[in-house]
Amino acid sequence: MTDTPTRQRRLLLARLRALPLWSVLATGTLVGGLIGGSYGALTPSTYTATSYVIAVPTGKSTPDAALGFAQAYGRVATQLAVLGDAQVWAGVPVRTLQRSVRTATSPDAPMVAVSATSSRPGLAVDMANAVTRALTRHADDSNDNTHVRLVQFSRAVEPSEPTSASPAVTGLVGASAGGLLCGLALLARPRKSGEGDDPAPAPSVPGPAAAADVRGQR
Numbered sequence: 001m002t003d004t005p006t007r008q009r010r011l012l013l014a015r016l017r018a019l020p021l022w023s024v025l026a027t028g029t030l031v032g033g034l035i036g037g038s039y040g041a042l043t044p045s046t047y048t049a050t051s052y053v054i055a056v057p058t059g060k061s062t063p064d065a066a067l068g069f070a071q072a073y074g075r076v077a078t079q080l081a082v083l084g085d086a087q088v089w090a091g092v093p094v095r096t097l098q099r100s101v102r103t104a105t106s107p108d109a110p111m112v113a114v115s116a117t118s119s120r121p122g123l124a125v126d127m128a129n130a131v132t133r134a135l136t137r138h139a140d141d142s143n144d145n146t147h148v149r150l151v152q153f154s155r156a157v158e159p160s161e162p163t164s165a166s167p168a169v170t171g172l173v174g175a176s177a178g179g180l181l182c183g184l185a186l187l188a189r190p191r192k193s194g195e196g197d198d199p200a201p202a203p204s205v206p207g208p209a210a211a212a213d214v215r216g217q218r
Helices: 005-018 021-042 063-076 080-090 094-100 121-141 167-188 208-217
Strands: 047-057 101-105 111-118 148-154
Touching: 021 167, 047 063, 047 121, 063 101, 063 111, 063 121, 063 148, 080 094, 080 121, 094 101, 094 111, 094 121, 101 121, 111 121, 121 148
Parallel strands: none
Antiparallel strands: 047 111, 047 148, 101 111
């Protein structure tokens, strides 16, 4: 007669409860480390290249206006109007640019950072420089209205090291997560009946003196 699934689960839980606590934590940490390390080893490395442009006021503008337009150009850089032109120089579709390109601005400096991420270092450089070039051309087209020019401050260079996490880092993260989850599971596990409960007080039995008093009261 084969065991039912319910009975099998009960037997498994009973065996797990019989294991020492340290062994459960060690197993969870080991499994989590193996999963995290495998993820880091199987996931392709990614590289990030960054180029910079700076907003420069013309004779009819002010530095404060340049700072404000730098914030605006940082948001415009990832829009379809700019990426549509950048795809020609980058040699990739617009969707790839939308997934791979990010911008950042500073509240204190009129500068825009354009970063591109790819599994190929050279492609990351091409995408960052292409978006910067397209953004600069769009700024030049509206220079008569904004009175602010975008000037290339620094071109993107090919990164020498990946920006993605190494297998050692992902392994440590997985081991920490596995140990933490097992610890939480042990804290939330159902306790055995009577475990941790205060012992029930023993029933009081009247002694000889108490029994004599009771008979005297009668």
